[in-house]
Amino acid sequence: MDMNSSYHPFLGQIPEMDARVVEFPPLKVKDIPMIETRNAEGPFRVIVNMVEQTKKASGLIFNTFKELEEPEFDKLQEQFLVPTFAIGPFHKYFSASASSLWTQDRTSISWLDTQAPKSVIYVSFGSIAEMHEEKLNEVAWGLANSAQPFLWVVRPGLVNGSECLEILSKELLEAINRRGYIVKWAPQQEVLSHPATGGFWTHSGWNSTLESICEGVPMICSPFFGDQMVNSRYVNDIWKVGIMLEKGLERVEIESAIQKLMVGKEGEDMRKNITYFKDKLDLCLKPGGSSYQSLDNLVDFISSFRSRV
Incomplete structure (x- = not known):
């Protein structure tokens, strides 16, 4: 190393x-x-x-x-x-909702039911990421200016010392309300598998990245720390199933990335690429698939220690 x-x-x-x-x-x-x-x-x-x-x-x-x-x-x-x-993805073996840190707002699903197929960009930066007030404004303006419907998770603690939405201007809140829907927490797996969801703007935690691949939803990546930067680079450069925001959280790049992903030719290509991996993933979990076989091998491997005792 x-x-x-x-x-x-x-x-x-x-x-x-x-x-x-x-x-x-x-x-x-x-x-x-x-x-x-x-x-x-x-x-x-x-x-x-x-x-x-x-x-x-x-x-x-x-x-x-x-x-x-x-x-x-x-x-x-x-x-x-x-x-x-x-042997992953682990969440395919049990529901992620069982370990959720926040109460899920199921009105997000009802709202998605009213939207056109593949039209909504889902935005969630995970359970522990934090940002400054000015960055929240950049995110909000990028979403509002993108002309795309969005479901945005704004959880308590996303902005230190603030209830988040209270810091946004009246003009900006009106623009958001015309185009999007905001909740404190959402049932992510259900949102990603919903027919209306066409993209996922994520912090690129590994669980979220895998969940997006599982459902064939291309990504916009805004990493905050740790392995999230590496995950984002693979999404953007290697697997080509999403867009990494190279400049951080700036409204012009955000607006451009959303439009590319949701209605541009680049988004169509990313959707094809992530569908390829989704199909591979579906097969790997079935009998004879790589994860299925690997789990069998793991059980045999652990059992072999008992036979040595």
Whole structure:
């Protein structure tokens, strides 16, 4: 896991953030998960220790499916000489609503029932992401100016110290109310599988990314931290099933991305690409499929330890 120190501002020179990472060609420097600290050596040591301890494991279990990340699994086999089991997507084995952190507003489904097929952009930045007031304004204006209907999850805590909507101008609220519907939390799997949903603007958490692929819904990606940047880069550059907002949350880029995804030729191509992965995913969960077989192999692997006792 060697990484050039020049990629980290506290270990080398200030890096060019849009430059490609030589060791991991899909990624740009700005996609590398960073921990903001003056003691860069500490977090680096933690990561190295995590990798070394993982190599000592009996096996590795992943919430993904082989057809989505096959080249990455080949690389893992070179680094971790233990059995690996791709048995995802996990949420296909149980309902995600059982672990929801917020009460789901089912009026979102009733509202979707009134919308045309594939016409709505669903917007949700997950359960813990936060943004400043000015960024919420940029999101709101981007949605209002896109001329597309939208379902927007604005949960408590999305903006620190604010009830969120109270900071928006009367003009902006009127524009939102004409075109969209806002809830504090939504039953995401149902929303993504609804016929009216044509796109998903997401923070690119891994669960949300997989859920979108499961339902064949192309994405707009606004990563906040951690693996979300890497997930977004794969969505945009490798799988080509969505658009990463490279400039962050700016209304002009937001408006453009929504229109490309929902009514543009680019969106049609992304929809075809994500349908391809959806079909592969559907097959992987059936008898003989990769995740189905991997789960069987995992059960056999665990059972083998009992026979050794």
